[in-house]
Amino acid sequence: MPEPVLSIRGLRKAFGAHVVLGGIDLDIAVGSIVGLLGPNGSGKSTLLDTVTGFVPKDAGRIELDGRAIESLDPGAISRRGLVRTFQLPRMPARMSVREVMLAAERSGSGLADALLGRRAPSALAVDGLLERLLLTPVAEQPASAISGGQKKLLSIAMALANRPRLLCLDEPTAGVHPNLRQEIMALLRDANAQGVTLVVVEHDMAFIRGLCPRCVVLDRGELIADCAPDDLADHPRVVEAYLGRAGARAARKAA
Numbered sequence: 507m508p509e510p511v512l513s514i515r516g517l518r519k520a521f522g523a524h525v526v527l528g529g530i531d532l533d534i535a536v537g538s539i540v541g542l543l544g545p546n547g548s549g550k551s552t553l554l555d556t557v558t559g560f561v562p563k564d565a566g567r568i569e570l571d572g573r574a575i576e577s578l579d580p581g582a583i584s585r586r587g588l589v590r591t592f593q594l595p596r597m598p599a600r601m602s603v604r605e606v607m608l609a610a611e612r613s614g615s616g617l618a619d620a621l622l623g624r625r626a627p628s629a630l631a632v633d634g635l636l637e638r639l640l641l642t643p644v645a646e647q648p649a650s651a652i653s654g655g656q657k658k659l660l661s662i663a664m665a666l667a668n669r670p671r672l673l674c675l676d677e678p679t680a681g682v683h684p685n686l687r688q689e690i691m692a693l694l695r696d697a698n699a700q701g702v703t704l705v706v707v708e709h710d711m712a713f714i715r716g717l718c719p720r721c722v723v724l725d726r727g728e729l730i731a732d733c734a735p736d737d738l739a740d741h742p743r744v745v746e747a748y749l750g751r752a753g754a755r756a757a758r759k760a761a
């Protein structure tokens with residue numbers, strides 16, 4: 507595998523007696539796009555939360571570009587170039603959509619640009635991002651007052667304006683009109699072509715198939731699969747994770 511931008515070893519997190527991450531090992535290669543899958547409650551968001559410093563882990567080592575980040579706070583991690591979006595994004599009061607985008611761009615590490623030896627091209631500039639995600643009509647409105655779907659789009663645009671080196675997206679298409687899913691996919695592909703590594707948590711399998719050559723699947727604290735999206739449907743542990751043992755038996759009989 508090419509050099510990992512992110513390397514996770516022995517990552518553990520429990521809430522009380524509930525072990526959500528039971529010692530996860532995972533490498534994300536520079537420039538790759540990886541789908542992070544699993545049934546509801548399997549720990550996908552908790553994995554992103556612990557890696558990005560929003561939730562303290564119980565144990566484990568996390569390296570970004572070979573440097574330990576596990577003791578850093580979320581702001582410092584983001585300044586190193588690891589940025590994430592949330593399932594339910596919250597927006598600051600009293601700032602317009604354009605203002606939060608400009609703030610995101612200003613606070614960006616510029617690491618991706620430095621590594622690529624250039625400024626982000628215009629497709630990733632603030633106005634271009636707002637245009638592509640149909641946010642131009644609300645650009646002067648308070649960011650906290652736009653719709654839930656528009657906030658989701660804005661959070662993706664903000665993350666890209668920040669010019670991360672590694673971007674983790676938590677359900678980027680949830681709550682977004684189906685027509686815009688293709689545009690989000692195209693935007694993420696463009697970002698990847700410009701050097702941004704992507705980890706995508708998503709339940710929409712068509713979106714995952716279209717975007718992610720590699721998928722990893724979490725279930726009950728463990729990574730149970732690491733394969734191409736087309737191989738997921740035949741993976742016994744994945745089928746069992748989504749359908750349960752009885753469902754998996756029934757599916758095998760019906761096949």
Ligand SMILES: Nc1ncnc2c1ncn2[C@@H]1O[C@H](COP(=O)(O)OP(=O)(O)OP(=O)(O)O)[C@@H](O)[C@H]1O
Binds near residue numbers: 544547548551552553
């Ligand atoms: N702060 C918390 N306190 C207690 N339990 C928590 C907390 N955060 C998450 N959990 C539990 O950890 C488990 C994993 O949650 P998580 O949100 O990571 O799952 P997920 O795979 O992202 O799910 P979904 O696909 O439904 O978003 C769930 O059972 C959840 O209830």
